[in-house]
Every structure is written in C-alpha cells, then in structure tokens.
Amino acid sequence: MPALLRLLAVAVFAQGTSEFVLAGLLPGIATDLGVPLARAGLLTSGFALGMVLGAPVMAAAARRLAPRWALSGFLAVFIAAHVLGAGTGSFALLLTSRVVAAAANAGFLAVTLSTVTRVVPAGRRTRALAVVLGGTTLALVAGVPAGALVGDLLGWRATLGAIALLCLPPLVAVLVAAPARPAADAGTGAAGTIGRELASLRARPVRLDLALTALVNGATFGSFTYLAAVAAGPAGLTGGALPALLAVFGVGALLGVTLAGRIGDRHGRRLITVTGPALVAGWALLTWAADAPVALWVLTPVQGALSFALGSTLVARVVATADAPTMGGSFATAALNVGAVVGPVGAGPALDAVGAGGPFAVSAALVLAAVGLWGVVTVRARRASRAARADRQPGGPAGDRR
Template sequence: MPFALYLLALAIFAMGTSEFMLAGLVPDIAADLGVGLGATGLLTSAFAVGMVVGAPLMAGLARNWPMRSSLLGFLLLFLAAHIIGAVTDSFAFLVATRVVAAVANAGFLAVGLTAATSLVPAGNKGRALAVLLAGTAVATVAGVPGGALLGAVLGWRATFWAIAVLCLPVAAGVLAGIPERSRGTDTVARPHLSRELAQLRHPRLLAVMLLGALVNAATFGSFTFLAPLVTGTAGLAPLWVPVVLVLFGAGSFAGVTVAGRLSDSRAGTVIAVAGPLLCGGWFALAATADCPGALFTLVCIQGALSFAVGSTVITRVLYEAAEAPTMAGSYATAALNLGAAVGPVVAAFALDTGAGERGPVWLSGALVAVALLLAAKVRAVLTASPVPIAADG
C-alpha cells in the first residue's frame, strides 16, 4: 500500500478519536454542563448529522480543488472547532462546534476516500478502505480509551485540547506526503457532477447505503452508551470504561483487517457468516451485561463483527458508485454517518425505557436483524463481481 495512504489513515485516527471519544465522556459532560445522559449522547448524533450533510456537500465543492490544499483546509477547520469546543460552557455551542468539526471531517474523509481509491489498483479498493478504517479502529483501541482516561483524570475538556494538538503533526504529514495536484486533472474524463449525483437514484447503490447505515446505527447506538452500561448495569468503577473501549477497539481492528482482505471478492460470504453472529451477539450482550466477564468478552467480539460487516458493506458502496469517481467517497461517508446519526438518537429513547442501560444494546440487535432481512433481499448485489471504480487522478 502507498505511504500516502497511511498518512491519510493517521488523520482518520485523529478524527475517529474525536468522533468516538464521547462514548467515554458522556457522564462527565452531562454533569459539567447540567444536561441529561440522553441529551449528551446526542452530541454524537450532531457530529454524525454534520458528516452526512457535509460529505456530499464538501466533496462537490472540493472536486476541482487541489487535493493537498483541500485536505489541509478541512484539517485546520477541524482543529479550530476543537479549540472552541474545549473552552465553551454552553451545551448548545458545544453541539454547534461538533457539527462544524463533523463537516470538516466529512470533507476530509470524502476527499481522502476518493484519493485512496486512486492510489491502488482497481481490484484493491477493499484493502485501501481497510487501511483507512484501520485508523478508525486504532482510534477505538488507543485514542478513545486514552481520551476517556484523560477525561477521567483531567476532565473532558482536556480530550478536546488533545485532539487539537494531535492535528498539528497530521497537518505536517499531509503537507509532506500528499501531492498538490488537482483532483480534476486526470487521464480519464470525469463525469459531470449532475451525472455523479444521479447515481443516487440507482436502487442497488441505495440498498447497500441503507444496509451500511443500519449496521452502523447498531454499532453507534450501543457504543455511544457503553459507559453507562459499564458503570450502571455491570456496576464497575468509571476507570473500567477505558478498558471496555480498548476491548471494543481491539476487536474492531481485527475485524476490519480480516474483512479488508475479503470484501473485494467475498462480500456475500462475510455478511452471510458475520451478520447473524453480530445480531446474536448484541442480544447476548444485552442479556449478560451485568456479568463483567461476559461484558468484556462480548464487547470485543462485537467490535470485530461490527467493523467486519460494516467495512464490507461500505466497500460495496464504493463499487456500486463506480460511475461517480469524485463523489463515491462522499456516498460511503454519508452511509456510515447516517447510521451514526440515527443510532444514538433511537438508543437515547431506548435508554429511557424499562430496559435502562441495556436498552441501546437490545436495539442494536433489532437493527442488525432488519439489516439481515435487507441483505437477503439484495443478496445478488452483495455477491456480484465488483465493478472497478474509475480512477480520479
């Protein structure tokens, strides 16, 4: 894999840490700003909404901008949003900074995904995506638990400052390792933007985008509220929250690594095998969350299965969007984050039911069950030979 791809993964690590870190900070932010747990969990949804809206918008605006300048601009906007978020005392303003950070993240990821697919041969899109998502997985292994630990020791604001500082070496890496070439200067004629947007009318593309959104909604619905599950249902001390997040992250890294080698050619097999296990695993976790041993084991397994299934489906989005070479990354980003936006919202309602802290986990199992029904309907799309994505530069 090209070295520039790993630089992009480093940036995705920083941004993934920011996106996921609230899973370990929800109780502290709620107490500091005087809002409820469910409302605080909506910070994750605010970020995801910004990603969903920002991905196609920023990809469309930046499709003719120089690649390095686009990536650097989005990264600096992301940094500024975290500095402002670290000093605000207003929950509403904190929500606004999360939306701005998300739009910047969306622009970076949309451009980065498209850049990644142009850096590898046509049949290796899944492996390139796996490298980028490995940045997200490492964020859950190291960044998010580290942020939760930092928040437990120094307060949640320290984690925002840490993300801002982390962006500085990433910016230097982008300047040093990404070529300053226009995404519009390529040897293959690019379709007009209207033609690329018209791909969203294709049922096959919409089906795999919806499938990815459902799987990610299940992942984020439970992940956002892991801290209350650990400290409430399992009755463990707050310092155990980073341990659980590390286990989830270790599983996710393993899952995306294995799936990255299979998603190009065996997407149907991955989903057929890992999908039912993922569904059953959420239900098992909900039923046994009061047992720390079961909680630790199942959280790791669910991390692996969630990222294996999710990354495989998102790879199919990239292939189904083959005729939208500059926008395919934004469609994949939107699918991922539509689920990340909806998941915590509905999980917050589940949190306030009689199921309590287990409610989001029961809901995750139900969402994956719906995803499996959809996967059965579109099995031909998932098992079809992938169509190479047109190179963009």
C-alpha cells in the same frame, strides 16, 4: 501501502477521538462554562449533525479541487476549530466550533475515501480502506481513553489542543504526497458533472449498500453508546472494568477491520453473507444475557469485530461500485453517520422501556433488517443469473430464436 494512507489514518484517528471523547468531558465542560449538563450534551449532537450534513455538502464544494488542497483545507479548518474551541469561554462559540469541526471532518473523510481509489490498485482498495478506517477503531481503543485521561489531568481544553497537534503531521503529508489533480481530470468514471455522479449513487446496488451501511452502523453505535451504562447497572461492573470493556470492544473492532482488509477484495460478498447473521445472533444473545458479566466480556469483542468487519466491507463496496469519484465517499460517510445518530436514538428509549437488553435488541433488529435486504437481493441476483444461463443453453429461448 503508501505512507500517505497511514498518515491519513492518523488524521482519522484524531478526528475519531474528537468525535467520541467529548462524552467523557461533558461534566468538566458544563462546570467550566456554567451550563447545565443536558445543554452541554448538545455538543455531541451538534458534531453528529455536522457530520451527516457536512459529508455531501463539503465533498460537493471540493469536488473540483485536487485532493491535496481539499484534504489540507479540511484539516486546517478542523485544527483551527479545535484551537478556537480550546480557547473560548463561550458555550455558543464552542458549539459552533464543534459543528464546523464536524463538517470539516466529514469532508476530509469523504475525500479520503475517494482518494484511496486513486492511489492503490483496484485489487487492494478494501485493504487500503481498512487501513484508513482503522484510525477510527484505534480512536475507540486508545484515543478516547487517552483523551479522557488528559482531560482529567489537565482539563478538557488540553484534550482539544492535543487533537489539533496530532493533525499537524498528516497535514504536512497531504501537502507533500496527496494527488495534485482533481478526480474530474484524472480520467476516472463519470466525473463530468455532479448530476452524473449523483445519478450513479441512485443506482439500486449503491442504494442497497448505503442502506446496509446505515443499518449496521446504527446497530453498532446503538449498543456501544449504552454499553457502559448496561455494564455499570445490571452487570455490576465498576471502576476500571468499564473503560476496559469499552477498550475490548475497540480491540475487536480493530481486528474486524484488519480481517476485512485482508479478505474483503476477494471475498466481500461471502464476508457479508457470513458476518451479518453472526452479528444478529450475537446481539440477540446479549439481549438475554446483558446482566451477565461473563457474557459481556466474551461477546463484546466478538461483536466489535463482526460489526466493523461488516461495516468496513460495505463502505468499500459503496466506494467501489458507485461511479462517483468525488461524491461516493461523501455518501458512504453520511450513511455511517446517519446510523451513528439513529442507532442511539432508538437504543436509548429501549433501555428505559425494556431494561439492560433493550439496546442490544434494537441492534439485533437493525442488523436483521440488513440481513433480510441482503438476502432478498442475493436471491433475486441468483434467479436472474440462472435465467440468463438457461437462456443461453441450446433449446432455450435464445437458442430457439437462432
């Protein structure tokens, strides 16, 4: 793997940490800035909204730029937003900085996903994407706990400053090693106009993969968002067991992304076919065993591995099948974040209405819908393939015409 990809993964790690760590910093922010905790919670909603809207808008704005300048520009804005946020005493300005940082994050990830297809051979793209997306899983394992620890010891401003510093080495790497020609000039696909790229994203296989990505990620973050609340409530976990459980989920996620990277290029369809039903079964089991600590400890890493193996494979399919070298990554990013917004929105009321198993039940339903969509499309594809083979046989319709 090129060294550039690993440094891009460092940037994704820092950005993922920024996205997830704020939940643990909200009490300190609310106290420091003199706002209610519920209002401070708008910082996480603002970041999610910036990610969803920012991915296609930023990618479209940067599509005529070389990846070197697009990536470095997005990273520079992301760093500046964190420096501004760390130094402000205004909640409104902090919220604005979070939305701007999220939009830059979304643009950076979208261009990164598209750039991967240019710097590695076609047969290694899933593995390369796994390296980059591994930054997100490492953020769950190490970045969020470390950021929370820094926040506890030095304050939330220090956490934002550390995230900005972590992005400096990737910024240098991008300026030195990222492609210096725009994708539209690189001879890849139908990059002539944005209309042609958007038309390719409306193709049925691409729309399917985008829908599956949103459903699976919605299930993942619907349960992950409330995992600590469930564990601390009915399951009775306390103290250091709660961050440890979240870290175990992250370890499983990292293993899942690694597995998908190893086999996704050759066995992507089979991986989707196997992991989808297994993921449904795991969420269903947790629905009925959410109050059992043993079940949480056993199934949490398994679900993390299955979720991210399936999710990263679907992202790779979007980038590979869409004839959209500058916009494909943006819509994959948007689909991921639509899921990250919708999943918790559905899981929260389920927790209140059903109890500890509610979020897991919502996750099971979302993945079940994804499995159903995949199954219908697979069956139709097999029928079409059999019909085509029969048509080519002697005595078939094509043979009769000959």
